Amino acid sequence: MTTPGDYAIIAVLIVTAISICAGIMVATHIIGPKRHGRVKDMPYESGVDPVHDARQRFNVRFYLVAVLFLVFDVEIIFLYPWAVLFPSLDQPEAASAYAGTVGDLANLGYTNGFFLASIGIFFTLLTIGFIYEWRKGIFRWD
């Protein structure tokens, strides 16, 4: 059972993060030297001189790559909590101690086979999506 006090540590983290960001920004603004010039005011593009406006048409392939990246990113994010919980799902007693859905499922008598099958279905669907992308030639750049 969680109590509001358990979230105090998250509040500390948020406050620390915000104050460090704000502190650094304020500090550079106050103590940093300010020199203006053509080169100094140029946007920083990893050391490359910007050649023209960034607002222009770009190839739709970048969009496809971004979507592809998102899909696999979500997959990994989904996999982490599953991988952390899975060893304990081997022992029903341990699993039933978890709060929420996993504990409920374990209490209902689901074994780790069920959880393995669940992730298997998830991976099969992703793999079919992957094969689809491959056959559609999304990985071919030119």
Add this chain to the structure above:
Amino acid sequence: MLAALSQPISLTAVLPELLLVAGGCVAMLVGLSNRASLRERTPWVALAALILGLVFARLGTGPGADGIIQIQSGLAFDNLADYVRLSTLVLGIVILLVAWLDPSDDERGEFFAMLLFSLTGLMLVGPAANLLILFLAIEVVSIPTYVMVIISRRDRRSIESGTKYFYLGALSAAMTAYGFSFLYGVAGSATLDAAAIERVTEALGSPGTLPHALATIGILVSITGLLFKIAAVPLHWYVADVYQGASSPVAGMLGFVPKFAGVVAIMKIVSLTGWNTVDGGLFWMLWLAAALSMTVGNVLALRQNSIKRMLAFSGVAHAGYMLLGIMAGPGHDSLVGDGTAAVLFYVVVYGIANLGAFALLGLLQVRGAPAETVDDVTGLLRRYPGLALLMALSMLALMGLPPTTGFWGKMSLFGSGLTRAAQAGENANWVIALVVIAAVNSAIGAAYYLRVIAAVLLAEKDETAEPAPREAQYMGAMMCGFLTLVFTFYPTILLGAGFNASLNMRDQAVGFMASERPAPPELADAADEAHAEQAAVPPF
């Protein structure tokens, strides 16, 4: 959460849905094959999945047979779920036949996969017993239809209409989700069970309090979002452009799949109020949406020359008739007084007739392009009498001419409205007024349907449209005509099924109508009553 999981998840319960998803995945991969002969088999994969799904849905134990809702992780397999799943699968097969040769060669896989995914979503709307599952199911219905609209034709117009449909659909989904969040807050759980109904009705029964305001907002906002799915006023503007931009088979599908999902979802949300639909904000909202949908839809349809746009606006009018039935709600234990049974019947027979009309439009070619205007189908009777009669049958059913399916549907809808008026208290006259508006609108609607029928059957033209050599599409059109004929002569088959399907909704309404309702009916009695009804109504 535990309540939602009180029954173990049984994957066999959702076996038909799983088969459809698996079929969709296989179809997607088959459609990408290097061999053209294999790619042509894609619709067969989809057909196999649908037939297997139908077999397993039929063989399934049907846990709702005893009328007890078993909530299995957000799904309740009651009679309503049975009705939705079976009619989805049967009409899914017809839609598949109609769309058999529709997609271009390199997009078959996506097209049929999306069709199967959309049907899967519809099959999950039926048993959905949780706001989250309901929302997800509606989205599974909608998102594939956006893709299908875009890839159904190689045309800028289809892209335009698909994009429009997508953005407006996203807007309506956001509204639905926003309304659901209020309902979740009021009910205290996302599960749509007796406890949730009790809490929502309690909140609605105490005007002037915060829960009352929240529950009212939740109900109204979520239903407003769902009005988009059934294309009712005020969210009906997309419908003509989308139907016109999509190919005819896809437009025919849009008249059934999202509408059915929307109607069932609205029923589930209205259930939360204990079917107290005849006073307060819900009454006026349903009243206005129904009256405006009928009138606006019919008046706009009158002005269209394109049959696709005409059918689209007539779909708005039909959504209005359905809203009348939803307002009537589950009535007494007789067939004619039951608004939910009437709506469930009407949405299916409307879907069949509408799909039949669109199937024929897709089949007929005028100089290589699909027929679209009234002029295109003029004088069809002399060259192709069979097709002309099928077109006339679909139009007559949509018009609601006795004794077609449309007439039985409208009769039960209007009858349920009048039955409900008796319980409506001070709003009784308004309910009767709505039935009168609906009757007047049926007469207005007859004008534009008769224009098409007259053009097809009576007018003469030298150069008529030619049917494309597409056997599957022929078969789909004929199946639509066959089903319309079956339900014309035996409407009680489907009406009785709809009546059984609304069993749980009658139970949910029992608290509100306790004084008027005798002991809960046995299922066998309901079937008997269906027969008694058939005997009581003179067939012609």
